[in-house]
Structures are given as C-alpha cells and as structure tokens.
Amino acid sequence: MKDREPAEPPHPATDVTQHVGYLVKRAQAALRGAMDKVLRAHGLTVPQYATLELLAVHPGMSNAELARATFVTRQSANVVLRGLQEAGLITRPATADHGRARPTHLTEEGHDRLAAVQTAVYAIEQRMVEAIPPGRLPALLTDLERLATTLEE
Structure with missing residues (x-):
C-alpha cells in the first residue's frame, strides 16, 4: 500500500472540528435541537413550523415551492402538508385548477x-444573535448567504 499524503486543509485548522463546514453543521444541529424542543410543546415539527412561517408571508405556495423552501423532498413536503391539513392549520384544494x-x-x-x-x-434566534459581537450580524448574514450561493452554483 502506498503512503498517502493527507490533503491540505482549506484553511489553518488543527482538526476537522475547526473547519467551516463542521462549525456550520454544529450550529445547525444546535438550532434544530432547540427548535425541536419548543415546537414539540406546540405539537409541531421544524418542517411544519417552517411551512407555516412561509405560508404566512407567501400564501398560495405549491407543494414543490414549499419543499424547496423548507429543504425537504416533495414527498416529505406532502406528508408535512397532509399533517397540517388534518390538524386544521392549512387549506388546499383537493384538485388543481390548472397543472x-x-x-x-x-x-x-x-x-x-x-x-x-x-x-x-x-x-432562540435572539439568543444566537446576542452571541454575535455588536455590529457583526450584517457581515455574518452576508457571509452565510455567500456560502450557500457558492455551493448552490
């Protein structure tokens, strides 16, 4: 077996726990856990809550639009919508007017x-924002948007 040189990390880091991707995932996992806890008390899941938030701002969204916006598959979005409909939280026609x-x-x-x-x-979001040094939030939001856009290309 050949001796293999390890790949060079994208930035100085002593181990994987200091990599950008790891820290983004850690923050996302912490956010998800905190949200799961408070939403459970209201009988909702994170995808259900995200769907309600989106529909409050963008009424009339389709299943496909909601799936993309809530980061789930269309099949999963359909399950979320059925649950919300059965709970009386949303309405949608039984058939489509067109398409x-x-x-x-x-x-x-x-x-x-x-x-x-x-x-x-x-x-929960306020707790996160308060952990950011004053004046740094706009730059963080810009950087997070840039990271997402870069990987979506």
Missing part, C-alpha cells in the same frame, strides 16, 4: 398556532 400545483393557505387556526409558537422560536 398539478395546489395552492396552500393558512387557516385562522394556522395563523393562531403560528403566532403562539413564534415567540418561543424567535427567542
């Missing part, structure tokens, strides 16, 4: 559930 898209809207109960849980979820 296959069925626009989805929040019900009054959906708006109420979203409002009830937003305070807890926004408190």
Whole structure:
C-alpha cells in the first residue's frame, strides 16, 4: 500500500472540528435541537413550523415551492402538508385548477398556532444573535448567504 499524503486543509485548522463546514453543521444541529424542543410543546415539527412561517408571508405556495423552501423532498413536503391539513392549520384544494400545483393557505387556526409558537422560536434566534459581537450580524448574514450561493452554483 502506498503512503498517502493527507490533503491540505482549506484553511489553518488543527482538526476537522475547526473547519467551516463542521462549525456550520454544529450550529445547525444546535438550532434544530432547540427548535425541536419548543415546537414539540406546540405539537409541531421544524418542517411544519417552517411551512407555516412561509405560508404566512407567501400564501398560495405549491407543494414543490414549499419543499424547496423548507429543504425537504416533495414527498416529505406532502406528508408535512397532509399533517397540517388534518390538524386544521392549512387549506388546499383537493384538485388543481390548472397543472398539478395546489395552492396552500393558512387557516385562522394556522395563523393562531403560528403566532403562539413564534415567540418561543424567535427567542432562540435572539439568543444566537446576542452571541454575535455588536455590529457583526450584517457581515455574518452576508457571509452565510455567500456560502450557500457558492455551493448552490
């Protein structure tokens, strides 16, 4: 077996736990855990909550649009939508007017559930924001957007 030289890391780091990708994933996992905890108390999952948030701002989104925006497959988005519909939090027509898209809207109960849980979820984000040195948030948001855009290309 040949001796192999290890690949050069993309930046100075003593181990993988100091790599950008690792730290982004660690932050995402911590956020997901915190959100799971508060959402469970309201009978929601993270994808369900994300769907409610999106529909509050963009009523009429289709299953495919919601899947892309919530980072799940169309099949998973369909399961999320069925659960929300059965809970009375959204409405969508049984059939599409044209094509296959069925626009989805929040019900009054959906708006109420979203409002009830937003305070807890926004408190999590506030904790994250407070951990960032003053004045650095705009740069962090720009950098995170740049990272995502670079990998989506």
